[in-house]
Amino acid sequence: MNTIHALPLLAAVVAVFAGPSLAAENKDEMKAATKAGMRSEAVTPHFKPTGKPASAARGEAIFMDHCALCHGIHGKGDGPRSAFFVPGGQYIPDMTVAQVLAGRDKELIENIREGLHRLPEPSYVMPQFKYILSDEEIRSALAYVKTFSAQATKKSAAKH
Ligand code: HEC
Numbered sequence: 001m002n003t004i005h006a007l008p009l010l011a012a013v014v015a016v017f018a019g020p021s022l023a024a025e026n027k028d029e030m031k032a033a034t035k036a037g038m039r040s041e042a043v044t045p046h047f048k049p050t051g052k053p054a055s056a057a058r059g060e061a062i063f064m065d066h067c068a069l070c071h072g073i074h075g076k077g078d079g080p081r082s083a084f085f086v087p088g089g090q091y092i093p094d095m096t097v098a099q100v101l102a103g104r105d106k107e108l109i110e111n112i113r114e115g116l117h118r119l120p121e122p123s124y125v126m127p128q129f130k131y132i133l134s135d136e137e138i139r140s141a142l143a144y145v146k147t148f149s150a151q152a153t154k155k156s157a158a159k160h
Pocket residue numbers: 062063066067068069070071081091092093100107108111112116117122123124125126127129141142145
């Protein structure tokens with residue numbers, strides 16, 4: 001066997017021996033990272049802040065991506081996912097009713113950030129978005145959600 005042919009073979013042998021020990025090292029690192037994550041109280045957001053001002057216009061796209069699945073594209077609570085809620089037991093708000101959201105911005109932002117599983121049943125479905133959306137994106141989504149009642153009024157006015 002000449003040297004040129006022996007080289008790939010040598011590399012393969014090195015890889016076979018180095019492989020398992022590298023994997024073991026990675027596993028330890030991963031375990032440590034997981035434990036650290038569980039212990040730490042401070043949350044590290046998994047997104048980059050956009051640095052843009054909150055706006056209902058930007059919120060529309062965010063709502064379609066992350067919220068319409070449950071809340072429905074017009075916020076009536078009739079998204080495809082809502083078909084799987086326990087009939088009679090699970091509630092989802094009709095956000096076209098202005099009173100549902102009026103004057104509660106601070107609380108609503110907190111509820112979108114943290115989710116509602118922390119409240120007693122049946123308020124446990126609304127997921128938390130603090131690891132998914134930036135503060136600006138949450139505010140934009142809420143700004144958009146708050147346009148639903150005006151949109152619904154316009155539609156019903158057009159019908160009459
Ligand atoms: C998995 C389904 C689901 C998704 C996705 C979802 N929601 Fe909800 N949301 C709910 C349900 C169900 C409720 C009613 C409370 C409960 O049961 O948790 C709710 C409640 C709310 C409320 C009312 C909270 C209150 O205090 O009255 C707001 C506002 C809201 N959601 C906004 C959003 C926004 C904005 C998004 C997207 C960023 C979103 N939701 C994504 C299911 C969902």
